[in-house]
Amino acid sequence: MLEIKNLHASIGGNEILRGIDLEVRPGEVHAIMGPNGSGKSTLAHILAGRPEYEVTQGSVLYKGLDLLEMAPEERAREGVFLAFQYPVEIPGVNTTYFLRTALNQVREHRGEAPVSAGEFLKIMREKMRMVDMDESFLKRSINEGFSGGEKKRNEILQMAVLEPGLMVLDETDSGLDIDALKIVADGVNKLRAPDRSFVVITHYQRLLNYIVPDVVHVLYQGRIVQSGGKELALELEERGYEEIRERVGINRPAMQV
Amino acid sequence: MPDNDLIVQEMSKEYKYGFHVDLETDAAPKGLSEEVICLISAKKQEPEFMLQWRLEAYRHWLTLKEPSWANVRFEPIDYQDIVYYSAPKSHAGGPKDLNEVDPAILEMYNKLGIPLEEQEILAGVAVDAVLDSVSVATTFRKKLEEMGVIFCSFSEAVRNHPDLVKHYLGSVVPPGDNFFAALNSAVFSDGSFVYVPKGVQCPMELSTYFRINAANTGQFERTLIIAEEGASVSYLEGCTAPMRDENQLHAAVVELVALDDAKIKYSTVQNWYPGDKDGKGGIYNFVTKRGLAKGRNAKISWTQVETGSAITWKYPSCVLMGDNSVGEFYSVALTNNHQQADTGTKMIHIGKNTRSTIVSKGISAGHGQNSYRGQVKVLKSAQGARNFSQCDSMLIGDLCGAHTFPYIDVKNSSAQLEHEATTSKIGEDQIFYLNQRGLSTEDAISMIVNGFCKQVLAELPMEFAVEAQKLLSVSLEGSVG
Numbered sequence: 001m002l003e004i005k006n007l008h009a010s011i012g013g014n015e016i017l018r019g020i021d022l023e024v025r026p027g028e029v030h031a032i033m034g035p036n037g038s039g040k041s042t043l044a045h046i047l048a049g050r051p052e053y054e055v056t057q058g059s060v061l062y063k064g065l066d067l068l069e070m071a072p073e074e075r076a077r078e079g080v081f082l083a084f085q086y087p088v089e090i091p092g093v094n095t096t097y098f099l100r101t102a103l104n105q106v107r108e109h110r111g112e113a114p115v116s117a118g119e120f121l122k123i124m125r126e127k128m129r130m131v132d133m134d135e136s137f138l139k140r141s142i143n144e145g146f147s148g149g150e151k152k153r154n155e156i157l158q159m160a161v162l163e164p165g166l167m168v169l170d171e172t173d174s175g176l177d178i179d180a181l182k183i184v185a186d187g188v189n190k191l192r193a194p195d196r197s198f199v200v201i202t203h204y205q206r207l208l209n210y211i212v213p214d215v216v217h218v219l220y221q222g223r224i225v226q227s228g229g230k231e232l233a234l235e236l237e238e239r240g241y242e243e244i245r246e247r248v249g250i251n252r253p254a255m256q257v
Numbered sequence: 258m259p260d261n262d263l264i265v266q267e268m269s270k271e272y273k274y275g276f277h278v279d280l281e282t283d284a285a286p287k288g289l290s291e292e293v294i295c296l297i298s299a300k301k302q303e304p305e306f307m308l309q310w311r312l313e314a315y316r317h318w319l320t321l322k323e324p325s326w327a328n329v330r331f332e333p334i335d336y337q338d339i340v341y342y343s344a345p346k347s348h349a350g351g352p353k354d355l356n357e358v359d360p361a362i363l364e365m366y367n368k369l370g371i372p373l374e375e376q377e378i379l380a381g382v383a384v385d386a387v388l389d390s391v392s393v394a395t396t397f398r399k400k401l402e403e404m405g406v407i408f409c410s411f412s413e414a415v416r417n418h419p420d421l422v423k424h425y426l427g428s429v430v431p432p433g434d435n436f437f438a439a440l441n442s443a444v445f446s447d448g449s450f451v452y453v454p455k456g457v458q459c460p461m462e463l464s465t466y467f468r469i470n471a472a473n474t475g476q477f478e479r480t481l482i483i484a485e486e487g488a489s490v491s492y493l494e495g496c497t498a499p500m501r502d503e504n505q506l507h508a509a510v511v512e513l514v515a516l517d518d519a520k521i522k523y524s525t526v527q528n529w530y531p532g533d534k535d536g537k538g539g540i541y542n543f544v545t546k547r548g549l550a551k552g553r554n555a556k557i558s559w560t561q562v563e564t565g566s567a568i569t570w571k572y573p574s575c576v577l578m579g580d581n582s583v584g585e586f587y588s589v590a591l592t593n594n595h596q597q598a599d600t601g602t603k604m605i606h607i608g609k610n611t612r613s614t615i616v617s618k619g620i621s622a623g624h625g626q627n628s629y630r631g632q633v634k635v636l637k638s639a640q641g642a643r644n645f646s647q648c649d650s651m652l653i654g655d656l657c658g659a660h661t662f663p664y665i666d667v668k669n670s671s672a673q674l675e676h677e678a679t680t681s682k683i684g685e686d687q688i689f690y691l692n693q694r695g696l697s698t699e700d701a702i703s704m705i706v707n708g709f710c711k712q713v714l715a716e717l718p719m720e721f722a723v724e725a726q727k728l729l730s731v732s733l734e735g736s737v738g
Binding site for chain 1: 685689690691693694698704708712
């Protein structure tokens with residue numbers, strides 16, 4: 001599904017990713033953990049194609065396609081979805097209208113007929129139940145005046161509507177209370193399928209109680225320094241990132257903190 | 258006025274030959290003079306009062322100087338190099354079929370979803386019959402007549418309803434109001450006339466679209482709308498499709514008069530030729546629009562979507578004379594490439610408890626320059642006046658400009674005024690967010706811009722709003738590299 005090899009990337013001349021290797025197979029959920037500034041969000045945005053980041057080395061294949069050669073909207077139409085850590089507000093743009101436009105872009109790309117406004121409303125109502133959103137949401141502008149929790153649920157709703165192949169969740173748990181966290185996790189779990197994969201980026205282990213990962217990676221200073229099963233997340237939670245810092249710092253004296 | 262009669266006589270003599278030639282070219286010689294004005298008036302078979310009115314305006318115009326305070330730049334206009342009269346075009350000079358029309362214009366028609374027949378009319382193709390629109394127009398006219406509503410061309414009104422015209426013409430925008438209004442008063446070609454009698458709610462949106470011969474009202478358009486006590490009317494001007502037009506200078510005048518409890522809603526979609534990507538060509542749209550809320554509880558509401566023209570220079574205004582009268586101005590002005598716009602409104606509060614609302618959205622892209630200029634004036638008599646103004650500007654790219662010039666002049670201490678203004682660059686993160694959901698950058702920008710303008714678009718009648726949305730998208734094309 002996703003194959004990242006020796007990925008190096010920088011922003012404004014600062015190297016943030018320093019050689020990432022990652023393989024995610026269909027149906028798998030990979031968690032990426034790490035302290036602040038380790039490059040987690042950078043990785044998420046590079047997968048989505050954010051233009052500010054410069055990839056200096058390496059390759060990213062998604063379903064065999066060279067992702068780095070594709071424009072952000074082409075990646076999205078192929079099924080790469082990023083749930084943003086800070087979803088932006090777009091005043092005056094109706095959420096239903098926007099999502100239908102997005103879905104029809106994806107469908108057009110797949111050679112499918114566009115969905116009508118009526119059909120789409122049915123899809124929306126069904127998916128909204130999944131993330132516990134009420135009717136008024138249909139009429140609101142994209143994220144405008146939404147609470148933090150509503151914004152995150154909106155991301156999951158969009159994911160559910162667009163039915164992507166690779167879902168990257170960038171700290172979706174940040175700023176959520178436990179009820180909202182459960183709703184979001186529920187939504188994600190319902191979307192799990194043998195032909196879909198997830199990259200879940202998180203700072204805390206808490207989310208992984210609800211979205212149980214197949215593999216956990218620790219990202220530190222732009223590299224994956226440790227990988228393991230779901231128990232790795234628990235270990236990290238217990239011992240904190242300090243331990244990693246020390247261990248990596250000792251083992252790799254060449255790396256600068 | 259024997260002198261003028263003489264002139265008319267002389268002119269009609271002289272132009273007998275001229276007419277003969279003109280029947281082929283159907284136009285007066287270039288330049289402006291009393292002779293030309295007499296010719297215009299004679300050609301239109303106008304009553305004497307109209308000719309005198311024009312001549313007075315012309316003489317006043319001669320004493321005026323072209324104003325230079327607007328934040329726009331253009332080469333000096335040679336007023337003697339303009340043809341001030343050409344008969345309603347017979348399509349003779351137009352393209353024979355759509356194959357002869359500029360492909361860029363056709364592409365735009367297609368993007369706006371305009372049916373082929375309408376494309377032909379808009380592009381000025383010589384069609385034998387104006388298809389359904391003639392019968393549609395006739396049907397509408399009958400219905401309006403039954404209710405006592407007069408809706409006709411200005412020339413017809415001058416001939417058939419001279420008393421009404423005489424009474425109201427120039428009562429809101431006097432001929433000497435400003436340089437371009439004076440010019441228009443002297444030479445206006447045609448336009449629309451609407452009269453809604455007491456207590457009548459006009460049953461349909463009145464649109465130039467449904468008026469026969471409306472397609473070629475010419476460059477000096479004159480419109481007068483009168484709503485008697487308790488009457489209401491909604492008028493749509495313009496069209497979202499760009500019309501073929503060789504005239505560079507457009508100086509229209511629109512006057513609205515609303516008596517007690519009357520409501521006039523005037524919506525404009527202006528999409529004249531904006532010039533090419535390098536700023537060559539394009540229409541100068543210098544317009545004077547003003548509404549007089551003359552009676553108690555009268556309401557004047559302007560909505561405009563200005564996307565065309567090389568230069569737009571206009572301030573649809575409201576004179577709130579009646580107590581409790583209401584003025585509204587909702588505006589979207591978009592400038593792309595090298596377009597310039599200096600537009601806004603004036604709200605003059607005279608009566609007690611008068612209220613006004615201004616919502617202006619300016620979008621600048623490419624090298625476009627966009628200025629909001631607005632005045633809120635509260636006179637001493639306007640006890641309890643209120644105004645709310647909101648001016649938002651959006652910039653797309655680094656080469657464009659947005660400017661705001663609010664003028665506030667309050668002479669009554671009980672007045673309450675609020676002014677909000679914002680300027681923002683279109684957000685890279687907003688565009689990326691929409692990209693990430695599968696929308697191209699162009700679609701993303703158009704969606705964001707439409708959202709930005711929503712408050713104004715919501716004021717337009719439904720079908721118009723949909724067209725205006727598409728128009729904004731099309732007008733923004735090429736605004737990102």
